[in-house]
Amino acid sequence: MSTAHNTGAKAPATMSTGKLAVAWALVGVPLAYGIYQTLTRVAALFG
Amino acid sequence: MGWLDRERTVAPPGFNRWLVPPAALAVHLCIGQAYATSVYKTALVKHFGASLTEIGVIFSIAIVMLGLSAAIMGTWVDRNGPRKAMFTSAMFWAGGFLIGSLGIFTQQLWLVYLGYGVVGGIGLGIGYISPVSTLIKWFPDRPGLATGMAIMGFGGGALIASPVSTALLKMYDPNSGATDWVASGDAVGRLFLTLAVVYLAYMLxxxxxxxxxxxxxxxxxxxxxKVKAAKLVTTENVSAKNAVKTRQFWLVWVALFCNVTAGIGILEQAAPMIQDFFRQSDGVSLVSAAVAAGFVGLLSIGNMAGRFAWSATSDITGRKRIYMVYLGVGAVLYTVLALAGSTTTVLYVALAFVIISFYGGGFATVPAYLRDLFGTYQVGAIHGRLLTAWSAAGVAGPLIVNAFLDAQGKPGQLNAVSYQPALLTMVVLLVIGFLANLMVKPVDARFHEPRPDRGRAHEPAMEA
Structure with a gap:
């Protein structure tokens, strides 16, 4: 990183928002499901 | 296999760096399954006619292999880049499930040891460190946030695997409706096959x-x-070979070991511990098994949330300060838990939740801590070597707790006082970790890698 230049920031953004959304959904949906399932068990603690 | 090489994975201009965390999460969410083995533990005990300890060995081998493979393969991961490392990890992790399922179908426990334990364990180690150095390079402005996101996945993986595995076992076993049902070996074998396919796809x-x-x-x-303005943050680089010669590496090793040992002490015993803390004089606990299971679930959330929240916070506070919180405040909370935790369940649950969030935070913050001290050059390999602290804590934590509890009485007869010697020992450990962290200073310049303007006559010796 000693010869820093900013190629990434100046170049036009080619990454589609759709690809980003799909990537995050692929990991986010199962994680949200897991958290939801765990919280239903946690409910017993406060029931 | 040239398409896996590091040179082929260099991002084109305009690549969005926010695509990297989900890639890292895809691997960590899969290998996080290692914390969901309890789902089929009883089924394997019944299937193999083995003891709980014999089945527990499967998980122990996997965790030992995680530490060993991360330490040994770290330099290879740094040299070959994240794509080849993730691909290799996927092969080992899915291969481990396949060999394990063969062992289950043919009733050969040693094949499960070899498959899930040895082969899968290697996949765990390579997978765990594979995205870390890449994330740090993509997020030099927020390394704690970046590694927190990925390592949070390791905590979250069990939250997904646990309910999904239970549902699959029910689907694969025609007797799942029976009272006191325990899944058949055939159902567990088919579960392993399914997990192999799904995890392979996700990791690829x-x-x-x-x-x-x-x-x-x-x-x-x-x-x-601006980053350099922080005293402990270096713009120099230290190789993995030289990092282990520095005092700083071993001080951070001790801090991580103490933090993980203390956390495992609670995690391992979570369900029986809350019941024992609120056991009345007639031997009956005020906390039911269902409530205890809810408590375990809450700790899983705390573990996962702490990985993200505390690690992200460390970008603002600095790594050394946040570790002072994990270890210093952790020691105080542990003391309150030991001496007054049985006062009310609300206090007990709140204390345990924060303590476990510190445990998770310690894991997620440590890659950024290493980056601050040793630079980005071989931070993945250094992280791999540091994870031996996790393996050591995985042995020491349960050993300490079980040894003290065995001396206090039999399960079902223990109460809050029975836990005090074990918990206060954890306080001592946390204080040792706090002092070790306090002693962390910038790495001596003789360990820095040579630059064109600054050579090095000979390799530095081990620091005293």
């Missing part, structure tokens, strides 16, 4: 999505001089 998605930044890339508006 991660491998083919991840990219490394081009040399000299930095995010828009990022000024490295």
């Amino acid at each position: 998605f991660g491998a083919f999505t991840i990219k490394v930044p081009a040399d000299g890339w930095k995010p828009a508006g990022f000024d490295p001089a």
Whole structure:
């Protein structure tokens, strides 16, 4: 990183928002499901 | 296999760095399954006619192999890049499930040891460290946030695997409606086959999505001089070979070991511990098994949330300060838990939740801590070597707790006082970790890698 230049920031953004959304959904949906399932068990603690 | 090489994964201009965390998460969410083995533990005990300890060995082998493979393969991972590392990890992790399922179908426990334990364990180690150095390079402005996101996945993986595995076992076993049902070996074997296919697909998605930044890339508006302003943060680089010769590496090793040992002490015993803390004089606990299970679930959330929240916070506070909180405040909370935890369940649950969030935070913050001290050059390999602290804590934590509890009485007869010697021992450990962290100073210049303007006559010796 000693010869820093900013190629990434100046170049036009080619990454589609759709690809980003799909990537995050692929990991986010199962994680949200897991958290939801765990919280239903946690409910017993406060029931 | 040239398409896996590091050179083929350099990001083109305009690549969005926010695509890297989901790639890393895809791997960590899969290998996080290692914390959900309790789902089929009883089924394997019944299937093999083995003891709980014999089945527990499967998990122990996997965790030992995690530490060993991370330590040994770290340099290889740094040299070959994240795509090849993730691909290799996927092969080992899915291969481990396949060999394990063969062992289950043919009733050969040694094949499960070899498959899930040895082969899968290697996949765990390589997978755990594979995205870390890449994330740090993509997020030089927020390394704690970046590694927190990925390592949070390791905590979250069990939250997904646990309910999904239970549902699959029910689907694969025609007797699942019976009272006191325990899944058949055949159902567990089929579960392993399913997990192998699904995890392979997810991890390959991660491998083919991840990219490394081009040399000299930095995010828009990022000024490295501002990062250097923090006393402990270096812009120099230290190789993995030299890092283990420094006092700083071993001080951080001790801090991580103490933090993990203390956390495992609670995690291992979570369900029986809350019941024992609120056991009345007639031997009956005020906390039911269902409530205890809810408590375990809450700790899983705390573990996962702490990985993200505390690690992200460390970008603002600095790594050394946040570790002072994990270890110092952790010691105080542990003391309150030991001496007054049985006062009310609300206090007990709140204390345990925060303590476990510190446990998770310690794991997620440590890659950024290493980056601050040793630079980005071989931070993945250094992280791999540091994870031996995790393996050691995985042995020491349960050993300490079980040894003290065995001396106090039999399960079902224990109460809050029975836990005090074990918990106060953890307080001592946390204080030792706090002092070790307090002693962390910038790494001596003789360990820095040579630069064109500054050579090095000979390799530095081990620091006293």
